[in-house]
Amino acid sequence: MHAGRAVGSGGAVTATAPRRTGAVAPGHGNGMPAPRRAAIAARTLRTDRWWIQPLLVVLALVLFTIYATFRAFQNAHYFSEPYISPFYSPCITTACEGSSFPELFTGPSWISPALYVLIFPLGIRATCYYYRKAYYRSFWLSPPACAVAEPHKRYTGETRLPLLGQNIHRYALYAALVINVILFYDAVLAFRDETGAWGHMGLGTLILLANAVLLFLYSVSCHSCRHIVGGRLNNFSRHPLRYKAWMQVSRLNGRHMQLAWASLLSVVLTDVYVFLLATDTINDLRFF
Amino acid sequence: MTYDATFRVWRGDATGGDLQTFTVAVNEGEVVLDIIHRLRATQAGDLAVRWNCKAGKCGSCSAEINGRPRLMCLTRMSTFGEGETVTVTPLRTFPVIRDLVTDVSYNYDKAAQIPAFTPRAREKDGTHRMQQVDVERSQEFRKCIECFLCQDTCHVIRDHEENKAVFAGPRFLIRLAELDMHPLDVVDRKDAAQDEFGLGYCNITKCCSEVCPEGIHLTDNGIIPLKERVVDRKYDPLTWLGSRIGRRPKD
DSSP: OOOOOOOOGGGOSSOOOOOOOSOOOOOOOOSSOOTTBOOOOSSOOOOSOTTHHHHHHHHHHHHHHHHHHHHHHHOSSOEETTEEOGGGOSOOBTTOSSOSSOOOBOOOTTSOTHHHHTHHHHHHHHHOHHHHHHHHHHTSOSSSSTTSOOSOSOOOTTSSTTGGGGGGHHHHHHHHHHHHHHHHHHHHHTSBOTTOOBSOOBHHHHHHHHHHHHHHHHHHTSHHHHIIIIITOSOGGGOHHHHHHHHHHHHHHTTHHHHHHHHHHHHHHHHHHHHHHHTTSSOOOBOO | OEEEEEEEEEEEETTEEEEEEEEEEEETTOBHHHHHHHHHHHTOTTOOOOOOOSSSSSOOOEEEETTEEEEGGGOBGGGSOTTOOEEEEOOSSSBEEETTEEOOHHHHHHHHHSOOOOBOOOOTTSOOOOOHHHHHHHHHHTTOOOOOHHHHHOHHHHSOGGGGGTOOOHHHHHHHHHHHHOSSBOOOOHHHHHHTSOGGGOOOOOHHHHHOTTOOOIIIIIIHHHHHHHIIIIIOHHHHHHHHTTOSOOO
């Protein structure tokens, strides 16, 4: 007999209170103040400028959406040998400018090739745990800021469709990782000159490379990646390599928000650079 | 250096109340709880306030200071301007008993419902052995002092009283995560987390992490990993299939 604590029935060391069984039901509010709470009419008593952060997020995401939509539908000025805009990569139809990727099918010329592939980067960002926080707060005001009342009478969170669909995030990550590989491939192709000769490098090469690196770091710093790499394990000591990988991903995960914004900005800057080259507004700065 | 500060303190009970204004002396180095004590000693002898350690470790003096859920003992007066009015109210998510004291029994009810820690059988020598790397994720959540600021700030129940029946709140979602990650525990809490404790109600807006006085990363290290574990179980066809045909080891 050891002198340990007595173990209750079923091996539990303490008792568990009875609880409701079955699936939770969605809440139905009536918008009225909750009973017995302190009678405070103000939606919030915060005195700081809590609205600045959601406002900045709205501005940034709306501007990005307008720009990305315009460029995706423009169907022009997205390729300047040897660079291709990340909005159009991989370019998979016979209607593509340049030949940076195998042409898989003949699409109608009026459909922009960007529209076939943009769903993948859109997928990981729309279901990303950081962006969810950003847009739930800023666009849906649920809540607009901490301890600031939300305007909705009813709230069911991510318990029902369509928001239950946020759980596909890991599949969006898998797709994004494929796109990440293709963007590195684009960056390698950028070590050529306008004639296709290898061993050259310009400012555009660096920009494409930096963009590919930032997007890759954004993908691997994702919470789903952290879970898949090792987070799901309960005994790290039996999986030392996965534990090391989990530690590295966890470090990156702490910077997931910064990487989300940095990579969003880098996509725009890369696209702008290619646009300026493609329209002959500027010339590429060639290093060698 | 002493100055007179203007304090607005909510006074009342479940039948009603209002913010009352006081002018009270503030000394250098004091915290909001010191001022509340001085208020009670000099002007409002029947002011109800719950407190204990004055060191940010007991989790008793939770309140809302200028609208932000804070511990009164950890909120320095030097963070406010001398001319700034400081407003102190009780936690708005829980029923008020009197003045700054609220009834937080919702939290104890939820705590009692969490399936208890259930360790695997002991080793032959009567011990339980585990590696530090295996248990340190759970240990982060053991820092919790149960001040319930995260519960107070969570909009799921703060703005929707009706959700209290179906949502355990961030403090108990990390309790579920703590136990689910524990290397010795043998009970699976994933289905219960989603179906009975309302994990799906959390939309990860991270206010719980923002207000935690212990700096626990509730969302990144607890709730999101728990959500991912639930996805493994309920929403990912590949992991579901893998565990069905025995190709996905449990650990």
